Amino acid sequence: MVDLETARQMALSLPGSEEKDHFGIPSFRVKNKIFATLWIHHDKMMVKLPLIEQSVFNSFDPAVFYPVPNKFGHKGATFIELNKVRPEMLEDALNIAYQAVVGKKR
Numbered sequence: 001m002v003d004l005e006t007a008r009q010m011a012l013s014l015p016g017s018e019e020k021d022h023f024g025i026p027s028f029r030v031k032n033k034i035f036a037t038l039w040i041h042h043d044k045m046m047v048k049l050p051l052i053e054q055s056v057f058n059s060f061d062p063a064v065f066y067p068v069p070n071k072f073g074h075k076g077a078t079f080i081e082l083n084k085v086r087p088e089m090l091e092d093a094l095n096i097a098y099q100a101v102v103g104k105k106r
Contacts, residue, residue, distance in 0.1 A: 002082045002085055002087050002090050004040060004043070004082065006087070007090065011028035011045075014030065014095070015030075016030045017029065017030050022034060030102055034101075036094060039079075043081070045079070045082060045090070046068060046078065046079055047077075047096075047097035049077075049093065049097055049100065050076055050096070050100055051075075054067060054076050054078045057093060058078070064081050064085050065079070065080055065085075065093070067079075080093060
């Protein structure tokens with residue numbers, strides 16, 4: 001289990017990351033590109049994963065990692081249930097999402 005503040009600090013610990021509002025929810029960005037958002041009222045985090053990694057995390061435990069139920073979910077947006085995820089798994093997912101954004105050109 002990971003609490004909201006720990007999830008926030010994990011996202012902000014990545015080099016160059018910053019927190020900004022995104023339609024009323026905290027988003028975490030690098031190079032002004034979102035790699036994660038924090039859904040405070042739902043105790044979950046969304047990370048943008050490459051599709052293969054989304055599939056791997058979802059296969060590991062679909063009660064913890066699952067695609068966002070809309071078109072963004074089909075593009076890698078993945079919800080993580082913070083009250084069920086192990087800290088090291090969240091850290092792995094955040095690192096993958098961060099690297100996917102860092103590697104993209106503006």
